Amino acid sequence: MSLVFAGVCSHAPGITGRAHMADPEVRDRFYESFHQMSRDLHAAQPDALVIIAAEHFANFFMNNMPSFAIGMADTYEGPIEDPGWLGIQRRQVRGNRDISQRFIAEVMNSTDIAYAEEWKFDHGIMVPLHFLTPDYDIPVIPVNVNCQGPPLAPLHRAWAFGEAMRRACDALPERIAIIGTGGISHWPATPDSGKINKAWDHEFMRLWCANDKDALLNAEKYNDLQVYSDAGQGGFEIRTFITVAAAAGGAKGTVHFCEPIPIFAVSCTVATYDLA
Amino acid sequence: MTLYAVQKFLYELNRTPSLQTAYSNNRHAVLEPYDLTEEEQEALVAPDIGKLFHIGVNGQILMHFAAFHHIEWQDYLQRMRDGIATYGPVREGVYAMTTGIDEVVVAHNEAGGGSS
Ligand SMILES: [Fe+2]
Numbered sequence: 001m002s003l004v005f006a007g008v009c010s011h012a013p014g015i016t017g018r019a020h021m022a023d024p025e026v027r028d029r030f031y032e033s034f035h036q037m038s039r040d041l042h043a044a045q046p047d048a049l050v051i052i053a054a055e056h057f058a059n060f061f062m063n064n065m066p067s068f069a070i071g072m073a074d075t076y077e078g079p080i081e082d083p084g085w086l087g088i089q090r091r092q093v094r095g096n097r098d099i100s101q102r103f104i105a106e107v108m109n110s111t112d113i114a115y116a117e118e119w120k121f122d123h124g125i126m127v128p129l130h131f132l133t134p135d136y137d138i139p140v141i142p143v144n145v146n147c148q149g150p151p152l153a154p155l156h157r158a159w160a161f162g163e164a165m166r167r168a169c170d171a172l173p174e175r176i177a178i179i180g181t182g183g184i185s186h187w188p189a190t191p192d193s194g195k196i197n198k199a200w201d202h203e204f205m206r207l208w209c210a211n212d213k214d215a216l217l218n219a220e221k222y223n224d225l226q227v228y229s230d231a232g233q234g235g236f237e238i239r240t241f242i243t244v245a246a247a248a249g250g251a252k253g254t255v256h257f258c259e260p261i262p263i264f265a266v267s268c269t270v271a272t273y274d275l276a
Numbered sequence: 277m278t279l280y281a282v283q284k285f286l287y288e289l290n291r292t293p294s295l296q297t298a299y300s301n302n303r304h305a306v307l308e309p310y311d312l313t314e315e316e317q318e319a320l321v322a323p324d325i326g327k328l329f330h331i332g333v334n335g336q337i338l339m340h341f342a343a344f345h346h347i348e349w350q351d352y353l354q355r356m357r358d359g360i361a362t363y364g365p366v367r368e369g370v371y372a373m374t375t376g377i378d379e380v381v382v383a384h385n386e387a388g389g390g391s392s
Contacts, residue, residue, distance in 0.1 A: 014349075017349075018349060021349075056336040057283075057287050057336050058291060059291075061283075061284060062283075062284075063284070080291050081340060082340070082343050085343040149334075150370065187374065188336075189334075190335050190372065191354075191357040191373045192374055192381055193353055194381040195381050228370065233370040233371060262381070263382055
């Protein structure tokens with residue numbers, strides 16, 4: 001069939017794990033935005049949800065670190081984190097090995113990736129699913145982009161990977177949704193946690209909505225050194241957002257929510273592309 | 277190579293419940309196969325979160341190690357800050373501290389406090 005839904009959202013563990021410490025007014029508006037995304041996702045009636053998260057050393061390590069990896073199993077489990085710490089109970093999450101396998105085969109026509117028949121979900125996937133599919137009713141195809149251990153694949157490779165996934169969506173008979181997760185600017189899990197470059201975030205999301213490939217891949221503005229300086233080591237996760245931009249194939253986007261919640265360590269973000 | 281070994285251990289600990297049980301029972305025995313310096317081994321066993329941050333342990337695995345030891349969030353952030361004050365800047369890697377030693381990035385109760 002094709003790509004029936006494309007969007008991005010935050011995945012920071014504080015969103016569920018430190019919920020009680022946030023300003024309830026902003027937090028609840030953010031949660032409502034997440035719930036709306038869930039309703040829109042379900043309205044698109046996807047047969048599978050491709051969820052593109054960033055590596056946090058849950059499944060891969062520097063002994064063998066893929067730039068891009070896709071899961072290929074009927075079931076996954078998560079969260080890998082202490083359930084009390086994350087605020088999400090450990091459980092099995094349904095995948096679909098058959099759809100994954102065909103999806104991966106199509107992606108491989110143009111991009112080298114790793115596939116994985118085992119996968120432990122961390123907050124990068126579990127936090128979004130907690131809001132988007134609270135009943136875990138849509139089979140998941142997990143995707144991982146190394147945004148953690150340099151050297152990282154350059155942004156134009158993330159773009160090419162997104163295009164390859166779009167071609168795979170178009171080739172499959174199923175209806176596929178794609179959601180990228182991550183922070184924009186953030187300094188997670190450091191003493192700087194809570195530092196947020198709001199202006200940088202809004203500028204990046206403006207370009208993301210415009211789906212301006214040249215601007216998103218601008219080597220002066222978004223090279224790793226510059227991103228590290230402007231947006232922290234967490235800023236490397238823009239790769240997941242850029243992948244979705246490429247998959248959206250020129251569609252324009254809307255930001256539904258993008259406001260800093262410092263105890264969650266990011267500009268909490270929900271945005272979608274209009275694929276119609 | 278040894279920072280690599282520290283992180284490899286933490287990576288495996290974080291994702292392996294049986295290793296967590298073994299480590300709870302005998303920290304030194306579990307660390308034995310890893311190629312660690314005495315400093316690293318001591319920092320892990322203590323656990324000295326500030327020292328581990330200082331030597332360059334990636335925060336994504338360090339925060340789970342802190343949670344494993346029931347160190348709550350604000351305390352975890354403070355211990356890293358104290359580590360920088362005591363031992364100096366982060367030696368290597370991309371997880372560093374860019375704010376001042378005494379800077380308050382997020383107030384303890386965000387609803388009532390500011391942020392930078
Ligand atoms: Fe992340």
